[in-house]
Amino acid sequence: MPKFYLTTAIDYVNSRPHLGTAYEKIAADVIARYKRLCGVETRFMMGNDEHSQNVFQRARELNKEPLAFCDEMESAFREVWRRLDISFDDFIRTTESRHRVAVTTLVSRIAEAGDIYEGFYEGWYCVSCEAFKQEKDLIDGKCTVHQKSPDWIKEKNYFFRLSRYQERLRSHYEQHPAFLEPQSRRNEILRLIEAGLEDISVSRTGQSWGIPLPSDPESVVYVWVDALINYASAVGYGVDDSLFEKWWPADLHVIGKDITRFHCVVWPAMLMSAGLSLPRQVFGHGWVHWQGQKMSKSLGTVVDPLEAADRLGPDPLRFYLAKEIAFGQDGDFTWERFRDRYNVDLANNFGNLVSRVVSMAHRYRQGRLIVPAREPGPLASIATDTVSAYRRAMDGYALQQGIEAVLSLVDATNEYIATVEPWAVAKDPTRSDELDRQLCDMAESVRIAATLLSPVMPSACREVLGRVGTVAVGDSVDELDLDRDGVWATLPGAERCLVKGPALWPRLEEGVLTMNENADQQPVPEKKEPVSVVAETPSSDASEEPLISIDEFFKVELRVGRVVLAEAIPKSKKLLRLEVETGSGIRQIVSGIAKSYTPESLVGRHVVYVANLKPAKLMGIESNGMVLAATDVNGEAVLIEPEDVPRAPAGSEVK
């Protein structure tokens, strides 16, 4: 069985994860889940980088022992990763003894190779980067990443003969053009190597927080050297030889572009010196930006990933980050864009497709589809091409393109439904076989789309697979296998039971999930419930909802009203402002039916509305009630009107 060892950068624990650090873990998790979907034995490693001065200082500020503080932070980090559904196989902390043994062993091997010597360092040091800086690395005397003035330090240091590896590194890059991706980063690093490498400090003096240098326990190993070795210690280096032999070298290190030099110059040179194989590939992803700047705790520009996941769910967040930020490039996060993409891609597109397919299967076949002997329709070949395009993209870590490929299958399926009009076919009993074929093909298309998106949205896709009758709801997507499940199923006679459920991603109106850009950069939470007055999807019927008593039903006051004025609401595609004559006056109601009715067509019509609903503001306009509408198979609103208006004029009670 092929295998794949994948790592992310290990995080400093002086503060909790933010959306930028979470982005890296989510992207790596999509890759890990994709590999597992392809049947590859995968080891996905994450962890915490604890021997940083920042961590030590933060613990002191909080009057805590550094290790006790790191223990607390481990729980906080694990909780974030759990809630974002990150499926790491193991989690390493640099204060663990397995790591200490690995660092001691590897540093000793470098020393034995004659690559460590004693010296003296005088120069800049940026504690936020944990990096020695040269004058040319600073702008206006400040570190360019953290925009802080570095410290000037003078201390005894042990140095690593990095310069000795310049030629070997250059030739490694030449022989392994894919060692560092994307290519832009590779060019940057190659230029750096070709410009000449200087030896680097690998120890710090006068510090107690760290792993003692084997040759001089008065010094500690420089935190970056310590941290890089985690990739080896996590698979048993120096402790469990058979584990190490099985997994080393790593297949892929996923890291941010700010730390490529450490991973693509220092780390390979350390491994060369210690006589170990080099990782097969390093991928330097871009930054998540917030208001035009790198999202960073020290810059004060962070969004809490749990806040984002709580607002719309972890799967939509994973989807947004993987689709909207091309892997390898920088990308923006804004609350508005997050909401808009959620509405377009998930609520209106994929979610709506799932609802329509399940709804039609129930309407025309009581939810039970039997694959007919007829040839599959055009969706079969589109789905097959989609799977190939998806594989190509995902194998090259073009996560965004992989997702786009699946969305084009979703679009094609929506178009197919609009073209073949199953509702018209259903009216003709002689075309029953044709309808069976259409329903089966749509369901199959949704199944393939959910299978392919499962690495991105594991729990939502499990739900979708359950609804189209392929996975018992509750089963995990971990059992999926792309070779088997990414193939269009054509078996005549096979049966599939589709399951109804509530809207997977209820559409959010404008105004929900807005961000006060000038406030303290925290989202302004508004109520999450969909504010639309039109049922979100045509999927569920009363039999699935919890039952209510007749007394509860009578609490709802329904009345007939007559629309006397209707007008569009600026900036809203969905809402109309209505003035409704109630029999005893005029009432203002905001209604989400603009996509189905023009304002002119409503004036003079009788409608049924909820008369005792608490007033609510929609797009800043007060709504005193809710107009009732059914939803047709295309998600369009269909108003409920009294059959005989003169007998049930405005003001009549509806029961």
Ligand code: MSP
């Ligand atoms: N501890 C070091 C890594 C050691 S790996 C041997 C470190 N830690 S970090 O907490 O500062 O960053 C962890 C990862 O998150 C890094 O890969 C970093 O590039 C990434 N990111 C930090 N901010 C980010 C964004 N705003 N956007 C995307 N990734 C970001 O560096």
